[in-house]
Amino acid sequence: MSQPLIELLDVKKSFGPVDVLKGTNLKIYPGRVTALVGDNGAGKSTLIKGLAGVQWYDSGSVKFQGEEVAMTTPRIASALGIEVVYQDLALCENLDIVQNMFLGREEISQMTIDESAMEFAAAKALESLSVKTVKSVRQKVSSLSGGQRQTVAIARSVLRDAKLVILDEPTAALGVAQTAQVLALVRRLADKGIAVIMISHNLQDVFQVADDIAVLYLGNMVAQLDVKDTNHNEIIGYITGIKSEGAIS
Amino acid sequence: MSGPDTITINTGQEGSAKEQIRSYISKLKSGEMGALPAVGALLLLLALFSSLSPFFFTTINIANLLTQAATLTMLAAALVFVLMLGEIDLSAGVTAGTGMAIFVKLNSVDGWPWLSSFILAFVFAIMIGTFLGFFVAKVGVPSFVMSLAVYIALPGVMLLILGSGGLLRLEVPEIQAIMNTNLPLWGGWVLLAVILATTFGMGYWDRARRLKANLPARPLSLLIAKVASIAVLGAGLVYFLNLQRSLVATNPIQGVPTVVPIVILILFIGTFVLDRTKFGRYMYAVGGNPEAARRAGIKVTNIRITAFVVCSFLAMISGVFNVSRIGNVESSAGRTIVLAGVAAAVVGGVSLFGGRGRLAHAAIGAMVIAMIDNGLGLLGMPAGVAFIITGLVLLIAATADALARKRSGGSVLRT
Numbered sequence: 001m002s003q004p005l006i007e008l009l010d011v012k013k014s015f016g017p018v019d020v021l022k023g024t025n026l027k028i029y030p031g032r033v034t035a036l037v038g039d040n041g042a043g044k045s046t047l048i049k050g051l052a053g054v055q056w057y058d059s060g061s062v063k064f065q066g067e068e069v070a071m072t073t074p075r076i077a078s079a080l081g082i083e084v085v086y087q088d089l090a091l092c093e094n095l096d097i098v099q100n101m102f103l104g105r106e107e108i109s110q111m112t113i114d115e116s117a118m119e120f121a122a123a124k125a126l127e128s129l130s131v132k133t134v135k136s137v138r139q140k141v142s143s144l145s146g147g148q149r150q151t152v153a154i155a156r157s158v159l160r161d162a163k164l165v166i167l168d169e170p171t172a173a174l175g176v177a178q179t180a181q182v183l184a185l186v187r188r189l190a191d192k193g194i195a196v197i198m199i200s201h202n203l204q205d206v207f208q209v210a211d212d213i214a215v216l217y218l219g220n221m222v223a224q225l226d227v228k229d230t231n232h233n234e235i236i237g238y239i240t241g242i243k244s245e246g247a248i249s
Numbered sequence: 250m251s252g253p254d255t256i257t258i259n260t261g262q263e264g265s266a267k268e269q270i271r272s273y274i275s276k277l278k279s280g281e282m283g284a285l286p287a288v289g290a291l292l293l294l295l296a297l298f299s300s301l302s303p304f305f306f307t308t309i310n311i312a313n314l315l316t317q318a319a320t321l322t323m324l325a326a327a328l329v330f331v332l333m334l335g336e337i338d339l340s341a342g343v344t345a346g347t348g349m350a351i352f353v354k355l356n357s358v359d360g361w362p363w364l365s366s367f368i369l370a371f372v373f374a375i376m377i378g379t380f381l382g383f384f385v386a387k388v389g390v391p392s393f394v395m396s397l398a399v400y401i402a403l404p405g406v407m408l409l410i411l412g413s414g415g416l417l418r419l420e421v422p423e424i425q426a427i428m429n430t431n432l433p434l435w436g437g438w439v440l441l442a443v444i445l446a447t448t449f450g451m452g453y454w455d456r457a458r459r460l461k462a463n464l465p466a467r468p469l470s471l472l473i474a475k476v477a478s479i480a481v482l483g484a485g486l487v488y489f490l491n492l493q494r495s496l497v498a499t500n501p502i503q504g505v506p507t508v509v510p511i512v513i514l515i516l517f518i519g520t521f522v523l524d525r526t527k528f529g530r531y532m533y534a535v536g537g538n539p540e541a542a543r544r545a546g547i548k549v550t551n552i553r554i555t556a557f558v559v560c561s562f563l564a565m566i567s568g569v570f571n572v573s574r575i576g577n578v579e580s581s582a583g584r585t586i587v588l589a590g591v592a593a594a595v596v597g598g599v600s601l602f603g604g605r606g607r608l609a610h611a612a613i614g615a616m617v618i619a620m621i622d623n624g625l626g627l628l629g630m631p632a633g634v635a636f637i638i639t640g641l642v643l644l645i646a647a648t649a650d651a652l653a654r655k656r657s658g659g660s661v662l663r664t
Contacts (some may be wrong), residue, residue: 039298057618083365086544088540089541090348090538090540090541090544090545091538091541092533092534092537092538092541092542092604093537093538093604094533094537094538094604094605095530095533095537099530099533099534099542103530103534103541103542103545104542104545104546104547105545105546106527106530108527111526112525112526113525113527113530114458114524115455115458116458116461116462116464117462118457119459119462119464120256120462120463120464123256123258123260125256127256127257127258131258134258135262136258136259136260137258137259137260137261138260138261138262139261193644221612
């Protein structure tokens with residue numbers, strides 16, 4: 001397989017006496033959706049926070065496109081093209097879609113905010129993900145459904161030219177139809193050549209959209225498998241600790 | 250699929266004027282009513298008082314009403330900046346009062362030139378705003394308590410400044426002129442022409458920018474209709490105010506009150522900043538969802554402090570209006586008006602929950618409250634009735650806001 005976009009090698013992190021990550025390895029490839037699964041407390045969030053630069057690893061190495069990087073601040077992560085879409089989405093309900101997508105990065109021309117340029121770019125980003133569900137890019141976020149909000153949050157990362165998008169349970173609070181929409185969106189995101197990490201507890205979603213499945217069990221990466229080479233039962237076995245022999249592909 | 254230079258997703262600006270109006274109406278129905286209920290209330294009160302009192306719709310009373318409302322409008326506009334963040338500044342009125350006490354004392358008693366003592370009052374406003382903002386945003390004291398502390402303390406400062414007399418006369422003709430003079434007759438027409446040219450110019454400019462970016466733009470006819478309706482209303486008002494309204498024939502009083510263009514200019518600048526600059530955008534963002542704003546890289550603490558500074562600064566302008574109208578400063582200046590200012594903002598459609606509000610809304614709300622006061626006074630109602638009715642109007646406005654918010658799907662606590 002080609003060079004991974006990001007590679008974690010023997011990453012460790014502990015909080016006081018509790019070892020949360022005990023030498024974890026992970027490879028993330030561009031254009032592929034890697035589902036990160038594991039039970040509560042397995043270390044998923046800690047792993048993600050390290051990649052986002054919110055909280056650094058105690059030891060181990062992070063390689064970005066083969067180069068060793070120190071992921072110590074969110075700014076560094078962001079500069080590398082790593083965007084995290086948190087579960088609470090962090091959108092301002094009183095602002096519209098365009099304003100939210102450009103929040104903190106408004107384009108300025110003639111001393112004022114260039115609404116036209118922003119509106120155009122936001123619409124382009126949504127179109128590139130074949131989003132058809134929003135009525136208007138000038139809709140207030142308060143009038144959007146949960147799935148549409150997720151769409152806006154994901155499209156925002158596209159707008160920022162993300163190379164890696166990390167999605168934290170993107171379908172957790174959604175109904176059936178909206179889940180399908182968001183999963184399709186995740187697929188298109190990867191098809192654009194972006195690497196995607198998706199944290200999920202829902203194996204049905206995982207098998208529907210993921211290319212790779214990485215399983216964390218008590219701080220160890222017990223398996224990273226191509227979705228074609230595995231099945232529900234095997235993954236459940238890894239998640240619950242029944243299966244534990246290393247099967248890192 | 251779209252080409253590289255055009256987009257297919259709707260932007261809310263496509264379609265004919267008719268379709269635009271239809272989509273505007275459906276937006277109103279979904280609960281985003283803005284200042285419309287307040288405008289309705291304003292028209293209703295105007296009709297009601299005009300029919301009940303022969304004195305209400307007279308040139309002298311309308312001119313008087315506009316000057317009366319100016320102070321409240323400025324204070325409500327000042328409060329919009331903190332209300333928008335879900336905060337409150339109870340001390341805005343007494344800050345203005347204290348600033349004016351400093352101004353008049355330095356000028357009248359200590360013999361300072363009026364301009365330097367005037368500027369010092371605004372420096373004082375900036376200091377108080379920074380002080381409030383620091384404790385609210387950095388230390389984390391709730392703004393209600395923080396501004397209450399200042400609200401209690403500042404009248405004391407005023408007492409100390411004003412001494413045992415408790416009252417100082419303003420002796421600056423330049424400041425007195427603000428509330429007590431009128432524009433020359435041609436001045437009103439020039440003002441209207443400037444407003445029309447600015448409205449049309451900005452609308453046309455925005456439209457040209459959209460078309461250049463290959464975005465759909467509202468039909469020009471809508472803009473022309475907007476400018477035309479401002480022209481008709483404005484011309485009527487200017488004509489009306491230019492009529493002779495003096496009761497003594499030898500001392501003619503006519504023209505648009507001087508304070509009107511001042512208020513319009515300040516509201517215009519404030520609205521421009523809120524709508525078209527990063528600072529304005531971040532104000533709304535912090536008011537809507539501070540955590541989202543922080544994650545977007547916005548310096549939330551700085552925005553909060555700045556909001557308090559702007560609030561104190563604009564409140565000081567309302568203090569200037571007040572001292573200009575009354576002609577003196579007393580130690581209780583600004584204590585009661587601040588709550589009327591909050592009421593005006595809420596009646597106008599500014600949300601106490603933060604994230605929503607425009608300066609024009611505050612101005613309309615202030616007009617409603619000033620009109621209730623003025624109209625009931627003319628009808629010979631006791632002052633108590635005016636308070637009760639103002640309270641009821643505020644309750645209705647707040648209830649309408651809460652219900653509309655529920656219907657628009659946003660949570661009551663945050664939008």
